[in-house]
Amino acid sequence: MGKPKIGIYGLTGCAGDQLNILNCEDELLKLFDIFEIKSFVMASREKDENVQLDVAFVEGSVSTEKDLEELLAIRKKSKILVAIGHCAIYGGVQAMFRGGEEWIERYKRVYGRENAVTLSKPLEPKPLSAYVKVDAVLHGCPIEKEPFLKLAGKLAHGVIPRTPDYPVCAECRWKENECLLLKGQICLGPLTNAGCGAICPSLNIGCIGCWGPIREENWASEADLLVEKGYDIDEIVTRFSVFGGTERAQKLEQFLRSRKEKGNG
Ligand code: SF4
Numbered sequence: 132m133g134k135p136k137i138g139i140y141g142l143t144g145c146a147g148d149q150l151n152i153l154n155c156e157d158e159l160l161k162l163f164d165i166f167e168i169k170s171f172v173m174a175s176r177e178k179d180e181n182v183q184l185d186v187a188f189v190e191g192s193v194s195t196e197k198d199l200e201e202l203l204a205i206r207k208k209s210k211i212l213v214a215i216g217h218c219a220i221y222g223g224v225q226a227m228f229r230g231g232e233e234w235i236e237r238y239k240r241v242y243g244r245e246n247a248v249t250l251s252k253p254l255e256p257k258p259l260s261a262y263v264k265v266d267a268v269l270h271g272c273p274i275e276k277e278p279f280l281k282l283a284g285k286l287a288h289g290v291i292p293r294t295p296d297y298p299v300c301a302e303c304r305w306k307e308n309e310c311l312l313l314k315g316q317i318c319l320g321p322l323t324n325a326g327c328g329a330i331c332p333s334l335n336i337g338c339i340g341c342w343g344p345i346r347e348e349n350w351a352s353e354a355d356l357l358v359e360k361g362y363d364i365d366e367i368v369t370r371f372s373v374f375g376g377t378e379r380a381q382k383l384e385q386f387l388r389s390r391k392e393k394g395n396g
Pocket residue numbers: 299300301303304308309310311312313318319320321329332338
């Protein structure tokens with residue numbers, strides 16, 4: 132059996148996930164030893180796009196027609212597709228907007244006219260799973276070296292890894308931090324995927340949710356608590372929407388405004 136063939140790709144995003152893979156300096160040679168890397172544009176101009184891949188790692192959101200074409204081609208030639216980083220899993224900050232208007236209205240507001248940028252037609256930014264089957268995910272914004280290497284190791288042995296299904300609060304409690312929410316600060320730890328080691332709350336900074344919303348989040352309960360602590364609805368909704376996507380922010384806003392109208396908020 133030959134080495135597993137892999138490709139590392141980037142759609143619309145900051146390329147931070149690819150950069151962090153490159154930053155695995157001490158382990159890069161081992162990675163090259165274990166895998167046959169067929170495409171990794173950030174590391175090499177040489178690439179072979181006609182080969183069938185065992186694993187494709189894809190970062191970035193689908194934000195243009197070109198992204199979509201690339202993603203469909205990657206999916207077609209890959210046995211396993213792994214979404215890496217917030218943009219690929221949730222759509223990224225580019226999928227965050229308030230109000231119900233279409234992308235074209237926002238685009239015109241920013242660029243002044245409809246066809247200001249002509250590289251590829253924009254689409255409403257979406258995660259990979261909106262268009263193709265995603266077999267595994269690696270959270271982070273950007274992803275971190277250790278979890279990536281663990282994931283790569285499992286994939287090399289043919290195991291499709293599962294990600295932790297508990298919130299940042301668990302890691303924060305293991306570190307015996309004093310809870311910021313109880314001190315009156317906004318912290319999205321209860322709603323956010325664990326894995327970062329609760330870096331921000333450990334430095335007395337509220338979590339802004341960059342590892343993305345956990346599967347069974349109870350945002351209503353945290354929103355209620357923040358209203359109780361005196362935060363206004365706009366601030367809460369903005370905070371929740373940065374890494375949580377538009378749909379969640381809209382639901383939250385409706386929830387808080389209707390509570391307020393009924394006199395409960
Ligand atoms: S500080 Fe934040 S992450 Fe830590 S326990 Fe409190 S809410 Fe959770």
